[in-house]
Amino acid sequence: MGMIEVEDFKKSFGSKQVHKGVSFYVKTGECLGLIGGSGAGKSVILRSLIGLERPDSGKIVIDGTEVTALKERELVEVRKKVAYVFQGGALFDSMTVFENLAYPLREHTQLSETEIRRKILHQLEEFGLGGNENLLPASLSGGMQKRVGLARAMMMSPEVVLYDEPTAGLDPYNTKKIQEHILDLKRRGVTSILVTHDMPTAFAVCDKLAILLNGRIEAQGTMEQLEKDSKGLIAKFINGEAA
Amino acid sequence: MSVFAAPLGAFLFESLNILGGMGILSGRILKDLFIGRFYLRLVVEQIYVIGMKSLPLILITATSIGMVMSLQFGLGLEKFGGKMYVPKLVTATILREMGPVFTSLMLAARVGAGIASEIGSMVVTQQIDAIRALGTSPIKKIVIPRVLACLVTLPLLVGVTNFVATVGGLLIGATELNIDANFYYLKVLSTAGISDYVSGIGKSLFFAIFISIPACYYGLNVKNGTKEVGSATTKAVVVASILILVGDFFLSKLFWVVERWV
Numbered sequence: 314m315g316m317i318e319v320e321d322f323k324k325s326f327g328s329k330q331v332h333k334g335v336s337f338y339v340k341t342g343e344c345l346g347l348i349g350g351s352g353a354g355k356s357v358i359l360r361s362l363i364g365l366e367r368p369d370s371g372k373i374v375i376d377g378t379e380v381t382a383l384k385e386r387e388l389v390e391v392r393k394k395v396a397y398v399f400q401g402g403a404l405f406d407s408m409t410v411f412e413n414l415a416y417p418l419r420e421h422t423q424l425s426e427t428e429i430r431r432k433i434l435h436q437l438e439e440f441g442l443g444g445n446e447n448l449l450p451a452s453l454s455g456g457m458q459k460r461v462g463l464a465r466a467m468m469m470s471p472e473v474v475l476y477d478e479p480t481a482g483l484d485p486y487n488t489k490k491i492q493e494h495i496l497d498l499k500r501r502g503v504t505s506i507l508v509t510h511d512m513p514t515a516f517a518v519c520d521k522l523a524i525l526l527n528g529r530i531e532a533q534g535t536m537e538q539l540e541k542d543s544k545g546l547i548a549k550f551i552n553g554e555a556a
Numbered sequence: 557m558s559v560f561a562a563p564l565g566a567f568l569f570e571s572l573n574i575l576g577g578m579g580i581l582s583g584r585i586l587k588d589l590f591i592g593r594f595y596l597r598l599v600v601e602q603i604y605v606i607g608m609k610s611l612p613l614i615l616i617t618a619t620s621i622g623m624v625m626s627l628q629f630g631l632g633l634e635k636f637g638g639k640m641y642v643p644k645l646v647t648a649t650i651l652r653e654m655g656p657v658f659t660s661l662m663l664a665a666r667v668g669a670g671i672a673s674e675i676g677s678m679v680v681t682q683q684i685d686a687i688r689a690l691g692t693s694p695i696k697k698i699v700i701p702r703v704l705a706c707l708v709t710l711p712l713l714v715g716v717t718n719f720v721a722t723v724g725g726l727l728i729g730a731t732e733l734n735i736d737a738n739f740y741y742l743k744v745l746s747t748a749g750i751s752d753y754v755s756g757i758g759k760s761l762f763f764a765i766f767i768s769i770p771a772c773y774y775g776l777n778v779k780n781g782t783k784e785v786g787s788a789t790t791k792a793v794v795v796a797s798i799l800i801l802v803g804d805f806f807l808s809k810l811f812w813v814v815e816r817w818v
Contacts (some may be wrong), residue, residue, distance in 0.1 A: 319738060346802035360685075362687075365688060365689060367609055385688075385693070386591075386592075386693075388691075388693075389692075390692045392688070392689060392691035393691050396689075397685075397686075397689040399680075399685065399686060399689075401681065401682060403681060403682035403683055403689075404686075405683055405685075405686070406681070406683070416690060416692075417690050418692065418693070420691065420692050421691060464731055465690075488620065507615050
């Protein structure tokens with residue numbers, strides 16, 4: 314049915330059941346915005362999509378592969394085509410920007426060092442980070458770190474991208490830059506899920522939204538559908554009346 | 557009785573939990589060591605970090621051990637006219653016990669703490685998650701290089717300690733105790749047998765495991781932010797030190813039995 318399918322996803326932490334049966338799907342080339350209050354478990358769903366967490370029960374299928382049935386070693390193939398953009402960038406702080414970007418290429422391709430260098434310098438230019446290749450992540454601003462994280466995630470030309478709050482804590486300029494990158498990837502046919510609290514970004518880049526509330530997806534659909542059918546959940550969420 | 561039973565039960569449960577966790581980690585290391593890519597460059601890097609950078613600390617400790625032991629044995633045995641036994645005693649003690657144990661304790665403090673805090677920080681900043689998300693294994697990229705580097709460097713550092721401590725002992729023997737340096741040197745050569753070296757170096761291989769596995773285990777199990785990095789580091793050093801000191805007795809027994817048998 315979709316590029317990403319999540320069916321009856323349940324997950325507890327200790328005695329607290331956070332997900333009580335989450336189900337949704339994302340079609341190829343679509344961008345789904347997953348919204349909900351802090352602690353609702355949005356990031357846990359995102360992490361589970363590439364096997365960083367395991368659900369207690371339920372099924373996750375990406376491009377026909379049931380991720381939940383795979384062992385850690387078997388997840389490598391899934392992780393090559395599904396990129397994860399971490400909230401804080403999760404850059405390797407002992408490596409330079411260049412080495413961070415070279416990491417997936419050196420691990421998963423047979424490219425020569427010259428070819429790797431060419432690709433990385435091109436990628437850095439695309440993300441407005443040219444000239445920063447020899448810097449360590451600690452020398453970069455928060456916005457630049459996020460963009461480097463995004464650039465690293467894109468190095469393997471993934472079919473699916475999972476964004477975990479990519480604009481959190483960013484100024485309007487960097488937020489706009491990130492939005493442009495997400496839209497650019499969408500134009501190239503990349504399927505994505507965006508976890509965010511930043512509603513303007515969600516409205517700007519997502520084709521549809523899913524609202525995670527009380528451990529379930531309470532409403533999902535396009536903006537128009539949600540405005541009509543979601544009992545005003547979007548408005549309540551924006552106004553701080555639902556979390 | 558029940559006042560003690562509950563904490564004791566909790567302690568035993570926690571100990572079993574930790575031992576189980578370390579056992580699982582060791583199993584994964586053994587499995588991943590022989591499957592897929594091997595990162596030799598990372599092992600060499602860690603050998604440099606663990607070995608070369610520990611050298612100044614080891615040199616100072618070794619010199620001190622040799623000098624103190626020589627002095628204490630000399631002053632103690634002098635009362636009974638046994639000063640001439642100092643080279644024999646110092647050499648045997650250094651090679652079999654003090655060399656491996658002190659080097660390992662120093663490495664547990666410096667390297668064990670370093671590994672636990674580094675990995676713990678990587679967990680907190682999601683770098684370990686990033687390694688996995690990028691289709692690679694933290695066991696292969698982070699844990700195995702550190703464990704192997706400890707296995708390679710600790711015996712070498714013990715060798716350095718043995719040599720430097722013996723020289724330290726000889727210096728004190730010659731200067732403070734008035735033992736002829738040539739006599740001391742010849743006694744060292746005649747005392748040190750292959751079994752002494754095998755026992756000391758053999759034990760250091762076990763100690764390398766006792767240092768690196770708890771350090772990696774506690775680092776990887778940091779869950780609640782940076783505050784836990786500090787406690788993980790402390791636990792890694794404490795557990796490694798206990799394992800070294802308690803393990804030393806059993807390993808000493810083991811090597812004595814093996815020597816007799818061989």
